[in-house]
Amino acid sequence: MMEEEELEFVEELEAVLQLTPEVQLAIEQVFPSQDPLDRADFNAVEYINTLFPTEQSLANIDEVVNKIRLKIRRLDDNIRTVVRGQTNVGQDGRQALEEAQKAIQQLFGKIKDIKDKAEKSEQMVKEITRDIKQLDHAKRHLTTSITTLNHLHMLAGGVDSLEAMTRRRQYGEVANLLQGVMNVLEHFHKYMGIPQIRQLSERVKAAQAELGQQILADFEEAFPSQGTKRPGGPSNVLRDACLVANILDSRIKQEIIKKFIKQHLSEYLVLFQENQDVAWLDKIDRRYAWIKRQLVDYEEKYGRMFPREWYMTERIAVEFCHVTRTELAKIMRTRAKEIEVKLLLFAIQRTTNFEGFLAKRFSGCTLTAGTLKKLESPPPSTNPFLEDEPTPEMEELAIEKGDIDPPKKPKVPDNPFHGIVSKCFEPHLYVYIESQDKNLGELIDRFVADFKAQGPPKPNTDEGGAVLPSCADLFVYYKKCMVQCSQLSTGEPMIALATIFQKYLREYAWKILSGNLPKTTSSSGGLTISSLLKEKEGSEVAKFTLEELCLICSILSTAEYCLATTQQLEEKLKEKVDVSLTERINLTGEMDTFSTVISSSIQLLVQDLDAACDPALTAMSKMQWQNVEHVGDQSPYVTSVILHIKQNVPIIRDNLASTRKYFTQFCIKFANSFIPKFITHLFKCKPISMVGAEQLLLDTHSLKMVLLDLPSIGSQVVRKAPASYTKIVVKGMTRAEMILKVVMAPHEPLVVFVDNYIKLLTDCNTETFQKILDMKGLKRSEQSSMLELFRQRLPTPPSGAEGSSSLSLMAPTPEQESSRIRKLEKLIKKRL
Numbered sequence: 001m002m003e004e005e006e007l008e009f010v011e012e013l014e015a016v017l018q019l020t021p022e023v024q025l026a027i028e029q030v031f032p033s034q035d036p037l038d039r040a041d042f043n044a045v046e047y048i049n050t051l052f053p054t055e056q057s058l059a060n061i062d063e064v065v066n067k068i069r070l071k072i073r074r075l076d077d078n079i080r081t082v083v084r085g086q087t088n089v090g091q092d093g094r095q096a097l098e099e100a101q102k103a104i105q106q107l108f109g110k111i112k113d114i115k116d117k118a119e120k121s122e123q124m125v126k127e128i129t130r131d132i133k134q135l136d137h138a139k140r141h142l143t144t145s146i147t148t149l150n151h152l153h154m155l156a157g158g159v160d161s162l163e164a165m166t167r168r169r170q171y172g173e174v175a176n177l178l179q180g181v182m183n184v185l186e187h188f189h190k191y192m193g194i195p196q197i198r199q200l201s202e203r204v205k206a207a208q209a210e211l212g213q214q215i216l217a218d219f220e221e222a223f224p225s226q227g228t229k230r231p232g233g234p235s236n237v238l239r240d241a242c243l244v245a246n247i248l249d250s251r252i253k254q255e256i257i258k259k260f261i262k263q264h265l266s267e268y269l270v271l272f273q274e275n276q277d278v279a280w281l282d283k284i285d286r287r288y289a290w291i292k293r294q295l296v297d298y299e300e301k302y303g304r305m306f307p308r309e310w311y312m313t314e315r316i317a318v319e320f321c322h323v324t325r326t327e328l329a330k331i332m333r334t335r336a337k338e339i340e341v342k343l344l345l346f347a348i349q350r351t352t353n354f355e356g357f358l359a360k361r362f363s364g365c366t367l368t369a370g371t372l373k374k375l376e377s378p379p380p381s382t383n384p385f386l387e388d389e390p391t392p393e394m395e396e397l398a399i400e401k402g403d404i405d406p407p408k409k410p411k412v413p414d415n416p417f418h419g420i421v422s423k424c425f426e427p428h429l430y431v432y433i434e435s436q437d438k439n440l441g442e443l444i445d446r447f448v449a450d451f452k453a454q455g456p457p458k459p460n461t462d463e464g465g466a467v468l469p470s471c472a473d474l475f476v477y478y479k480k481c482m483v484q485c486s487q488l489s490t491g492e493p494m495i496a497l498a499t500i501f502q503k504y505l506r507e508y509a510w511k512i513l514s515g516n517l518p519k520t521t522s523s524s525g526g527l528t529i530s531s532l533l534k535e536k537e538g539s540e541v542a543k544f545t546l547e548e549l550c551l552i553c554s555i556l557s558t559a560e561y562c563l564a565t566t567q568q569l570e571e572k573l574k575e576k577v578d579v580s581l582t583e584r585i586n587l588t589g590e591m592d593t594f595s596t597v598i599s600s601s602i603q604l605l606v607q608d609l610d611a612a613c614d615p616a617l618t619a620m621s622k623m624q625w626q627n628v629e630h631v632g633d634q635s636p637y638v639t640s641v642i643l644h645i646k647q648n649v650p651i652i653r654d655n656l657a658s659t660r661k662y663f664t665q666f667c668i669k670f671a672n673s674f675i676p677k678f679i680t681h682l683f684k685c686k687p688i689s690m691v692g693a694e695q696l697l698l699d700t701h702s703l704k705m706v707l708l709d710l711p712s713i714g715s716q717v718v719r720k721a722p723a724s725y726t727k728i729v730v731k732g733m734t735r736a737e738m739i740l741k742v743v744m745a746p747h748e749p750l751v752v753f754v755d756n757y758i759k760l761l762t763d764c765n766t767e768t769f770q771k772i773l774d775m776k777g778l779k780r781s782e783q784s785s786m787l788e789l790f791r792q793r794l795p796t797p798p799s800g801a802e803g804s805s806s807l808s809l810m811a812p813t814p815e816q817e818s819s820r821i822r823k824l825e826k827l828i829k830k831r832l
Helices: 002-016 021-030 044-051 055-085 089-168 171-191 195-222 236-247 250-264 266-271 281-302 312-334 341-361 392-400 422-428 430-454 469-488 492-516 529-534 546-576 579-584 588-622 636-655 660-683 690-708 723-744 750-761 766-776 780-792 801-809 819-831
Strands: none
Touching: 089 171, 089 195, 171 195, 171 236, 195 236, 195 250, 236 250, 250 266, 250 312, 266 281, 266 312, 281 312, 281 341, 312 341, 312 422, 341 422, 341 430, 341 469, 422 430, 422 469, 430 469, 430 492, 469 492, 469 546, 492 546, 492 579, 492 588, 546 588, 546 636, 588 636, 588 660, 636 660, 636 690, 660 690, 660 723, 660 766, 690 723, 723 750, 723 766, 750 766, 750 780, 766 780
8 A cells, every 4th residue: 555655646746747848948048967867858767777787787786876865865955955045035025025115105205296396396487487478479469560560551652652653654663663562462461351451452453454454555556456657666665564564464465465466467468468479389488588577677676675585586486487377378278289399399498498597596485385286396316307418429328338328417406496387288298299109100110211221230240249220219219208208297298108109119129120030931842861962061051041140130139129228218217207107107018029029039040040950850860770881970961960050050159149148048949949859850760770870879979069069169269058058958869869779779688678778768658669669670569569568667657757867867888788889889989
């Protein structure tokens, strides 16, 4: 029973001594210890095993037990000392708490005393300063009253003086007094409820109204609406009246300006009435000369009468422009049938010059949104008024370099008066557009006639194919028309002009370029072996003459120039036209037309050279290859093909020196056309003996080397052929060589032959295999079994078929290939 009670006590003790991890961590931080007995996860069994790791260590168990007992006694002594030390802690804590409470009560009492003393001090200060505040309020009110009385005295006296001076028309004194009265009256806005103040305010308003009516009457008397008599000079009274009008309502000022300008321009309306001879466009200079004289006359007579900030001279000029625009628009609507292009351009030129004169003379500060629409003026970057027009020599030089926009001089500031008069001509610009349509039509007809009269361009082997001079002339004319039209308008007329440009770009492409390309004719007959043997070097076989080849190259170069320049033309038109209309400028169709001319020219060159080689290929397919007894030099048909290539390609290359990329296109298209045709004729060579196949392989290799050298053939400067072209030639001609290698291989055993074919050609087409069997001259019975075996051994085409094909082309000759093929390869290497 005792043992059970001890176990229960130990379990309860362990349960009580289970501390939380946070408490245990705090204890370890306060009392760090390395003793295993102090660890929270202490394990008695592990501790005993540590003390007695082996059976031999049990020999000193008594010593260990004595040490543990000694440690227990020390711990008991420490615990006892701590417990005894804590007996008086509670009493000391209560005593300290009581002392703290007493200190707090004393502190609270002192704070209360200080607060009471502060309240008494504040009350004392209020009693002391009460009289001072009353004095401050009295002083403020007295100052305000004195100031208000002074203002009231000034206002009353000023109103009386103002009324008296108004009656005496002393406008000089009135101008100074009126401004002061109005400033003083502003101080009484919050006193308008007082009848006397309201009465004074009404008197000021009445005086202002009387001044306005009186000044208008004075100006009406000095400048009557009816009659043309004017006083000899400005009046001092009117000059002072203008100063008063500056202070009055702005409507008075506007009325004075309006009446004066109307009276000043009344003579203009009489002199240039619609029924007068000087009113027509051919005498438009007289209008602008008249206003210039009037502006000089105004400066001399009335320049000092109106304040400078009224800008009267500019207002007169602006109103003259509005009246002139209205009158010109009216007379042009009435006599629209009499408007001719030269007359219209003359009037526009004189008007734009006058607008430029106004821009130099005035700042344009009086212009409003209603008088001039800024959006209708050309953008600053392309405004023709901001740049000096280039000379014709500069234009032609720029056009020859392919730049439609010649160098320009530095620009000057924008013209705020642009279009203020010349806008009236815009509805009649259809006359100008129709004239340009007619002129361009005549220009195209002249180009056609000149081409027929002068004939095709002469061969050029030094500087490349020449661009037709008519092309530069066309774009120079386009440039002039575009600049001229942008000066007239940047709206719908520019769109109409762009449409005309499109029309004649297409006509130029059709009539001058496409219409003069040589026509191809179908060749009749062909070359025989005997004719090839008799053919001498330098003999003419190509269907196109040297002049025709140069013409094609010249048309190709011209089309390329037109393509690039048309793109620049589109960009410049978009710069000249209003921003809202840029989307309607689109010359893509015309650029496509020139691209078509380029493609047609290249195709003609390819067809010509291709057709020249056709008789040689036909002769190759008609030769008796089974009767060839020995391998010799290259065959006559190869010599013929090389001859035609050497005749045509240097001419084409030299004439396309300025358009190198199109010469590369020609080479690529010729290779893509010639190589498949060569392989097609190769299949027609049947049956072929072993020696015949060797001869054909030698010929194929010769053609391959010639084609690889095609871009620089006959040239003193050897250039590396483009990689894209070389890849096409190598791929196509290597296939032809592999076909001949398969033909040369023995067809027995059948499995080896079929595998060799698949490895060399990687061609799973049964028709190709059938053609090779025909070239070998096998009987139909033999072909049937081989075709069946071929179908059985066809591999599943891998994803990288092309890559494996290129590897197989570079692979060495199979072991099954006969020794004669190896001898043939040695012969080819020796010749190279």
